[in-house]
Amino acid sequence: MALRPQVVDRSLAAVIGVGGSIEAVAGSHGSRVWLGIAASTILAVPLAWRRVAPLLPVLVLAGVFVAVIEASGEIPTSAAMFVAWLTASYSVAAFGDLRLALAGLAVSTVLPVVAVLMGALDEDDLRPGDFAIAVVPWAAGRAIRSHRAQSDRLAEATRTLEAEREDHARTAVALERARVARDVHDVVAHTVSAIAVQADAAAAALPVDPEAASQRLERIQAAAAAAVDDLRTVVGGLRQNDTVARPQPGLQDLDALVDAARESGLEVDVTVTVDRLSDGRALAVYRIVQEALTNVRRHANATHAWIEVSRSGHGVHVQVCDDGVGCDGSRVGHGLTGIRERAEAYGGRLEVEAVGGGTRLVAVLPERAP
Structure with a gap:
């Protein structure tokens, strides 16, 4: 069973926060331990809501990045910072609209330049890879968002077509029922009215002219037989396995x-x-x-x-x-x-x-x- 997105996001945030804190304790000393723990924790928290507030992790990342440089004079190079940077850049592209995505890309991409301006990184040491950490996951996020949107459109189109198919099927059934009702009514009403007239005439002729009455009864029998044949034709048309073409009346x-x-x-x-x-x-x-x-x-x-x-x-x-x-x-x-x-x-x-x-x-x- 697939995990809920909220569970995934909060688990990711917990891993980054706890992992970054462990890294700070193991690799630092003095005040830098607490700086590493604080930075990792602050970086992790907004990632738990990266789907509902996709720009927030990027803004927090930028704030922590600047704060660490200001406090230590060095660029933060912890694994927690690296993973948070990748995740924030991807999330703003995958879950934000184009306006938020471009804003997030601008903030994330400019961080190496900020490090140069703050003196934590020499301008000659600035490399394309310093920008790729923001651009590559951002591009991947936009591609996945586009694919997801296309899949949603296809799913919606499929649902629409299915609904239309069901509507057409219901309409076809209703039309077929109406057609059968018309055919049955036409056959039965016409024959019954003819039989009724012939029966009245036969009843009137029976005491005075039995032969004429007999002829009327024969016509009733013929009309009833014809009605049975017509009804068989109508009913036979409803059978899916009936492949015999049955003649229909015409001019x-x-x-x-x-x-x-x-x-x-x-x-x-x-x-x-x-x-x-x-x-x-x-x-x-x-x-x-x-x-x-x-x-x-x-x-x-x-x-x-x-x-x-x-x-x-x-x-x-x-x-x-x-x-x-x-x-x-x-x-x-x-x-x-x-x-x-x-x-x-x-x-x-x-x-x-x-x-x-x-x-x-x-x-x-x-x-x-x-």
Whole structure:
């Protein structure tokens, strides 16, 4: 388990302080022993907070450096001073911003010049290595800080991408659920409404015309079987291991849809001037017409419906009108919601209005989604 940074810093400070004190006792005598102990202790203390106050160790180092020269007339050459100098120069670069880092570099680098000015070091003895003790660890600290910042940026970018991926996954799941809900509703609502109409007709015909009633029951059976097939297609699309391409209804299936509506007693006129559409748009047109006819049979109390599928400069127009009681779309159920979602999925729109004694539904699907 990694040690906490505070533990590392305080341990480092303790080692420098204790080690410098031992060095002073072993290598000095008289008053210089206490000077060495004091210098080592003072140098060590700010290193315990080098991450939160990175400039402080450099400033204390400079103060101790000048104080030792003033007291002894010599440059401090203890191991504690050397290690503290390296550590302070590195820390101000690694943990301080650029302003603090440059200030720390200036203070740390100028100390050999201060020693010359105070007479503790001959100018001829000044060497590049005297400055390297400050510059090299400072450069290493800046490099590590830059690498750490880049790693943090990459980690943040990774977290952002992961969050976006999760959002996209949730959106995809929600869209798929909405699509399945639309498909199931379209299949079930259309078939159940057709079965209900045929069942009413069969019940009415049974006492007077058993043969006609039998025909109605056969149509109910056929409609139920078709609904089962459609539901299998919808459910089969949810299986990840289902690699068989299942045909989807399109423009070519509108005639069968209209025939089923006519068999339920609704008079339907159809005009289709569009010959080819993409599979997705063709399916959307089919489902829109299917749900519109379902609404006509279930809610409009209509006897006649008009269907027109055409193409204009704005895209594909699907218009369904009836002569029923009229509806302006203010009462929105799952059916109209599904139609609107299908249109909007292709960048289109839906308009529903009461016209005369009936309802006009217009869905527009652009040729290309925006």
